Amino acid sequence: MSAEVVIGAWVAVGLSLCMYSFLYKDNPFFKFGEHVFVGVSVGYLLTITYYQVMTNKLYIPMTQQGKWWLLVPAFLGLLLLARFIPSIAWLSRISFAFLLGISSGVAIPRQISSFILKQVEGTLKPVVTIGDGGIAWLTLAGLNALLVLIGVVSVLFYFFFSLEHTGTVRRVARVGIYFLMVSFGAAFGYTVMARMSLLIGRFDELMLYASASYGYATPVLLMVMIAGLLWWERGQSQKT
Amino acid sequence: MSDFVVRLLRLDRRIIFLLIALATLLPLLYPVSLPIRVSPEVQRVYDYIEKLPAGSLVLLSMDFEPGGKPELYPMAVALLRHAFQKNLKVLGLTLWPAGAGLAETAFTEVAREKGKEKGVDYVFLGYAPGDASAVISMGQDFHAAFPADYYGTKTADIPLLNKVRSLRDMQYVISLSVGFPGIDTWYVYGKEKYGFELGGGCTAVSAPRFYPLLDTGQINGLLGGLRGAAEYEILLGVKGKAMAGMAAQSATHFVIIFLIVTCNALYFLTGQARGRQR
Numbered sequence: 136m137s138a139e140v141v142i143g144a145w146v147a148v149g150l151s152l153c154m155y156s157f158l159y160k161d162n163p164f165f166k167f168g169e170h171v172f173v174g175v176s177v178g179y180l181l182t183i184t185y186y187q188v189m190t191n192k193l194y195i196p197m198t199q200q201g202k203w204w205l206l207v208p209a210f211l212g213l214l215l216l217a218r219f220i221p222s223i224a225w226l227s228r229i230s231f232a233f234l235l236g237i238s239s240g241v242a243i244p245r246q247i248s249s250f251i252l253k254q255v256e257g258t259l260k261p262v263v264t265i266g267d268g269g270i271a272w273l274t275l276a277g278l279n280a281l282l283v284l285i286g287v288v289s290v291l292f293y294f295f296f297s298l299e300h301t302g303t304v305r306r307v308a309r310v311g312i313y314f315l316m317v318s319f320g321a322a323f324g325y326t327v328m329a330r331m332s333l334l335i336g337r338f339d340e341l342m343l344y345a346s347a348s349y350g351y352a353t354p355v356l357l358m359v360m361i362a363g364l365l366w367w368e369r370g371q372s373q374k375t
Numbered sequence: 376m377s378d379f380v381v382r383l384l385r386l387d388r389r390i391i392f393l394l395i396a397l398a399t400l401l402p403l404l405y406p407v408s409l410p411i412r413v414s415p416e417v418q419r420v421y422d423y424i425e426k427l428p429a430g431s432l433v434l435l436s437m438d439f440e441p442g443g444k445p446e447l448y449p450m451a452v453a454l455l456r457h458a459f460q461k462n463l464k465v466l467g468l469t470l471w472p473a474g475a476g477l478a479e480t481a482f483t484e485v486a487r488e489k490g491k492e493k494g495v496d497y498v499f500l501g502y503a504p505g506d507a508s509a510v511i512s513m514g515q516d517f518h519a520a521f522p523a524d525y526y527g528t529k530t531a532d533i534p535l536l537n538k539v540r541s542l543r544d545m546q547y548v549i550s551l552s553v554g555f556p557g558i559d560t561w562y563v564y565g566k567e568k569y570g571f572e573l574g575g576g577c578t579a580v581s582a583p584r585f586y587p588l589l590d591t592g593q594i595n596g597l598l599g600g601l602r603g604a605a606e607y608e609i610l611l612g613v614k615g616k617a618m619a620g621m622a623a624q625s626a627t628h629f630v631i632i633f634l635i636v637t638c639n640a641l642y643f644l645t646g647q648a649r650g651r652q653r
Contacts, residue, residue, distance in 0.1 A: 196522045
């Protein structure tokens with residue numbers, strides 16, 4: 136195992152344990168990990184942006200392919216930075232206007248087509264189908280389509296505030312609440328699953344780095360962390 | 376008895392954290408094989424790749440960063456293994472700046488495992504800035520969108536990209552998405568206009584959002600969370616990271632369900648609910 140891999144493992148374990156120490160309580164180890172994360176993320180992002188955007192998408196096409204017209208978007212991008220100088224901050228509006236105009240023009244028709252028209256099409260599926268064998272009344276697909284239809288209509292009723300929720304409207308809206316509850320439950324279940332997956336992924340790596348080939352990084356740093364927290368806790372109690 | 380129940384209800388949250396940690400750790404240390412049923416949405420992605428003729432172009436967009444690694448990295452590895460097994464040509468990129476390193480590692484590792492050559496069997500293009508505009512740009516002129524690959528090689532000099540003009544040349548596009556930009560970006564600005572088939576993989580937390588797209592055929596299949604990755608590994612007949620994590624996943628779910636049911640039962644038994652209503 137190369138030294139850089141082992142050092143990387145020790146850094147990863149140390150920072151993971153710093154972040155997990157928050158489960159005990161807020162402490163200096165957690166704060167250290169949090170600050171390192173913010174700093175490293177920004178640094179990494181800047182480096183990637185420099186090489187992948189400034190070099191690959193701007194410098195190389197201009198110098199090697201003669202695409203000098205790329206100076207126009209580059210200039211518009213620079214104008215955005217004028218926000219930081221109050222006397223010429225108005226210049227950034229040119230770029231913002233360009234961004235807003237292009238984004239709206241591109242996004243609005245596509246979003247309407249993809250997320251409204253296509254979804255309405257999906258909601259209005261036939262409940263009863265007529266084929267060569269006659270009318271198919273109780274198919275699973277038909278039941279599914281009926282459930283989707285009832286769900287969509289009742290939830291829309293729940294969010295329809297122009298009518299007072301009394302009588303039939305109230306009853307339909309109540310059905311909508313049940314559909315919403317089922318959807319929130321499913322979303323929460325998936326959220327739990329996602330968070331547990333993150334924990335499993337982290338534990339998996341912590342276990343890997345606990346081996347002799349990584350210099351027992353996990354057990355050693357865990358002991359150091361526990362000792363550090365005890366020392367910090369003692370200092371806190373002496374202060375109070 | 377009542378005092379005990381009240382104390383139990385006021386249990387220090389750190390004990391619950393410890394229970395969850397144990398439920399995660401023990402199955403990882405002592406693996407248990409639990410049956411996993413392959414869902415139709417995962418099967419559809421597998422079947423589509425299975426039916427593609429050798430040499431077909433597949434674009435794998437790894438739209439995630441380290442936060443999504445535990446769920447999406449096993450998916451990426453499984454999909455790459457499948458594509459390389461089928462001798463498909465794979466183009467890789469990411470719409471997330473922090474995802475470039477992870478995506479490159481996945482490509483390099485699986486390519487080495489399957490004996491595939493960079494530039495001939497696969498190309499890793501790196502980070503594509505601009506979200507929607509990146510996809511639109513790829514649709515208009517692929518080489519203009521990527522003048523160079525991740526390693527700085529001019530795309531015009533890469534043999535695999537010789538015949539690629541735009542997204543229309545892709546036989547299949549798969550987006551492994553941790554959020555926006557991701558599957559919806561590829562659908563809205565890519566598939567709708569350029570007509571390629573689109574599959575998706577996502578974190579479990581965002582899976583409910585994509586099921587409506589699956590229902591309407593806007594995406595042809597979906598791998599949801601670690602479970603989706605584990606199902607794909609089953610289809611490939613490989614025991615990977617996702618399958619190893621499924622026992623731990625089930626154990627933690629069991630602990631959470633047990634705690635929710637027990638705490639609710641005790642809450643009502645001790646009459647706290649009635650007290651609160653008054």
